[in-house]
Amino acid sequence: MKARLLSIFAAISLAACNSTPLKINSEADISTNSTLAKVNAKALLKDENIELPSNYDVGAFYQLQVTSYIDKVDWQTDAKKTDIDTSIISKLMENELSRTKRFNVLSRNCVSCDYEYAYQIENTKSEGAIEKGEQLNPDFIIENSIALGTVIKEKYDHNEIIFRSVVTSKIINPTTGEIVHAFAPIRYNSPAKNYFVVNGKYLGGFNLNNHNELQEAYKDAAQRAVQILVTRVMDYYPVGGQVTNYRSGRIAINAGIQQGFATKQPVIFFLSDDGLDIPIASGEITPKQDGGAGKILKWKDEAEAQEIKAKLDALGKDYLKINKIFAVSVGTPASWKL
DSSP: OOOOOOOOOOOOOHHHHTOOOOOTTOOOOGGGSOOOOEEOTTGGGSGGGOOOOTTOOGGGOSOEEEOOOOOOOEEOTTOOOOOOOHHHHHHHHHHHHHHTSSEEEOOSOOHHHHHHHHHHHHHSOSTTOOOTTOOOOOOOEEEEEEEEEEEEEEOSSOEEEEEEEEEEEEEEOTTTOOEEEEEEEEEEEOOOEEEEEETTEEEEESOTTOHHHHHHHHHHHHHHHHHHHHHHHHHHSOOEEEEEEEETTEEEESOOGGGTOOSSEEEEEEEEETTEEEEEEEEEEEEOSSOEEEEEEEEOSSHHHHHHHHHHHHHTHHHHTTSEEEEEEOSEETTOOO
């Protein structure tokens, strides 16, 4: 069985990001932002899209355990710097990972847990109390680096500032030090914020000298990049389950929210036959706590898929007693909200 995932997010220096230094009036092309690719039902109606995703593993169709850390935040050249609370970004990472339901997130930023532990020592009975040294241990690391920067554009009648973030990550086995996978860098350039300065005096708009405004802008830029990164992690670790019932194109599987499905999810159905996995249809699964139900969107045109369809239509659940059919997630659902 595949080892469960541990993610530790550690921001490292700008040099590791190999970023081009940002200059006054340099162009920050919003079109170069990393994009979020979503899979909708229309795409799954095309026969050529009914294919298995990379890195799927029937033995790993369960909720992965993760934890995340931000070591530090570094600045790109010429960035408008301010104090950044790294725990804010770390908590954003935990929250984004948690809402995917792919991961059982083990928080390492729970200040309230420390307060509660201290309170219980003085005020509560021993039964059910927090026990130190009993937290769970994840098994893998996703090391994440974050660099923040700005681009200032001087216009005829106003100035603009664009906030930028670059996030890079890799999955590491902490026992062996092996790099399991490295993700392509995620880049985000925020929409320009206007401000007005005459003879060096601030008149209005975005206030570059206001710590709170700067921190919120940087936090938003980091969060947008983190949100895209998390969907890439979701794509790399698809979730799935075994089909347990079939009737007239309706499907039931033995996996739901507790096994890593967060919302209605596009899936590919495949027949598993002694190591040979044959994609046969596309569909959608809506999860409940410990299972899911959905429907077939399109059967593959190939003769073998059509033969399986005919047998399922005729035998239903009896066919599934002797043949293993699985559903595996493909990509980020069209309904996924950033």
